[in-house]
Amino acid sequence: MVAYRREKYVPMGGPAGGDGGHGGAVIFIVEPGLRTLMDFRYQRHFRAKPGENGRPKNQHGSNAPDLYVKVPPGTVVRDAITNDLIADLTDIGQQAVIAKGGRGGRGNVRFANSKNKAPDMAERGEPGEVKDVILELKLLADAGLVGFPSVGKSTLLSVVSAARPKIASYHFTTLSPHLGVVSLGDERSFVLADLPGLIEGAHEGQGLGHEFLRHIERTLLLVHVIDMAATEDRDPIADYHTIRKELVQYNAQLAARKQLVVANKMDLPNAQKNLDQFRLEVKDVEIYPISAVSRDGIDELMQRIGDLLDQLHRAQEANISPDVDEVVYRSRAPRLVFNVTRDDAVFVVESEELDKLVTMTNFDQYDAVKRFQTILRRSGVDAALRANGAKDGDLIRVGDMEFDFVE
Template sequence: MFVDQARIYVKGGDGGNGIVSYRREKYVPLGGPAGGDGGKGGDVVFVVDEGLRTLIDFRYQRHYKAERGEYGRVKNQHGKNAPDLVVKVPPGTTVRDADTGEFLGDLIHPGQRLVVARGGRGGRGNTRFATVANKAPDMAEKGEPGEERWLSLELKVLADVGLVGFPSVGKSTLLAAVSAARPKVGAYHFTTVSPELGVVSVPDGRSFVIADLPGLIEGAHEGHGLGLEFLRHVERTKLLVHVIDMAGVEGRDPLADYDVIVDELRSYDESLARRPQLIAANKMDLPGADEHLERFRSAHPDLAVFPISGATHQGLSALLYAVADKLDEIEAAEAKAPAASEPAPASVKVYRYERAEPFRIRRENHVFVVESADLEKLVKMTNFEQYDAVKRFQYILRQRGVDQALRRKGAEEGDVIRIGDMEFEFVE
């Protein structure tokens, strides 16, 4: 089954907790704190595996969570970092944040890696909190929570050549005739409902990958038929081969068919209409094909048209040599293209530092809610069962002006304050 879209949940591993420990050695009085830091949580990492061709694995497993780091150890020993969780994806996978739509990466090359959820850092042990005023702190941090998010994955097949055309014009028959691929062939529309790939070997030793893409109809760029599912895969191809039914078996006009295809490509992405193309005038073994071919060549004298028959293999050799030659030209042009120059001044983005609002306070009935990513993380990493940790938490709130801001908002003795999942009373 070919699956080219998926929505999954990923979570980096939480950091390991730091610990409270003291040196307990003979002849070492007042040894001091010796609690080690926790280990880092594992990252969730996507890696391109060239052996994969579909996202079907994500249909059966939608949640990926990396391991958390080890807790710190005595004698100032650092907890072990957790291993990364490696998730294999096929070449051509585009990754976005499912909630915000933020583009995270385009995974194309074998072995390419992308960290999609970072693991949290380990919490600090009590050794890290020793000061001149408090030489034996009785507190340690919890590990930082790992990043978590929902991802939207989209696969766009990687092929050198894409076969485009209306349904039932013979794209699958052509692919089966020139490669070892065995796509489903039938005398009805949308026999092909997902991309089929085949490797074509030219007698002179050259080879390329060709993709049979689902049939296109008018309005495809608006989602009609299999439109968007089809057009997404065209973006990756270097060369388009328009397969046209020159015999007009279903009563359609080959000239009109070509114009519709070009319009749909242009409507979806202007660059697709400018992509290098060849015309495969198919079904030339049927009556009426020669007349349509002459009309087509007269209307488009600038196009390279190759009369073929996928059923009888007529003209396929000339088409394959032309495709291989065109791919060589494209690759040579890409190799000679100058390195990307500096963007024009009008397109340069200027980044200016703007001080982020440290926190925001809003009121829900009788509860004052303090919103701040940093403070919410602080809550998750604070062990409120430790007296020294509670004192540190209160000190940080005072230093950041949270207490004063709450008073300005009207908070009084005994009012409930909420930061993240933690609620406590306001005390003067």
């Protein structure tokens, strides 16, 4: 605000215009009760409020409150234009500033100096950040059940936890991941995910493709469930290698992930014969024969998964870098970066800093125009325009502002 002291017996009281308040930021916060991104299908735009205008008597406007947007654990936020990672929100209560609010404009009291003791100008507020973002949900599970459709993953999860996934005898019964907590009885527990069935070509998006594969990136342990009885005339050995191939082609790092093989449906004919052949062909992985229906071998398998997860968690914690002493380096403010080009008869000055300056300058105020001209001169813009052939009366464009070049 532009204001002056107007008190009785205080002649020439001087400037007294306060600063504007800062705009609110848009902040994502992890909410424990959320499980999907469905709410964002119906509301796609979020805008924090602007700060209040400055007031007289050196009173600053109030800062606007930040806008908190709730997201489920496991949300990944990426820039929609560059695809750069902005935030990976995994912990309950974790926050990330997605778009910063703009700085409040300065009142005329901030521009008083020895040469101009009563400046008749004030800044407009700085524009807040505007971003288009992509949200992706990746489940947070310790171990993930992977395998072809109808091999018994959902049945296994329903047996070892309180989860109740849909179970039927047709392909792709599981269309979205299910989570279950497995309690081992020795005060240990872990989260097990039943992930949608995998088919050949999933890394290219076929079938449920990426809908399946993205959820295994966070799991510490992969549990391959194989129909060892080959009830649908499948080859258990070929299925195992196909799954391995799809995982590697989607993300090469998954090949190094710790893995177990669960030979399911061992209560059916031909299962033991197929298992013997499988052991001869596949020797680089632990194999646990079970029957999810009769629950044979389930306890041993869950205990082994719990032991492996303990080891993996300890290894993960050991690899965390220790805190280091912070060192603060101070540097001079960088010079204004700009580029001068010519578009027909118009000289265009390209600069993010100058575009922001144009937005924050009130060109109806004489002192504000003088300040803008001084910044252009001191930053070398005038000299660069002359070097590029600008003459008296030529049209200059900076951001949305056009004006004549005047010597």
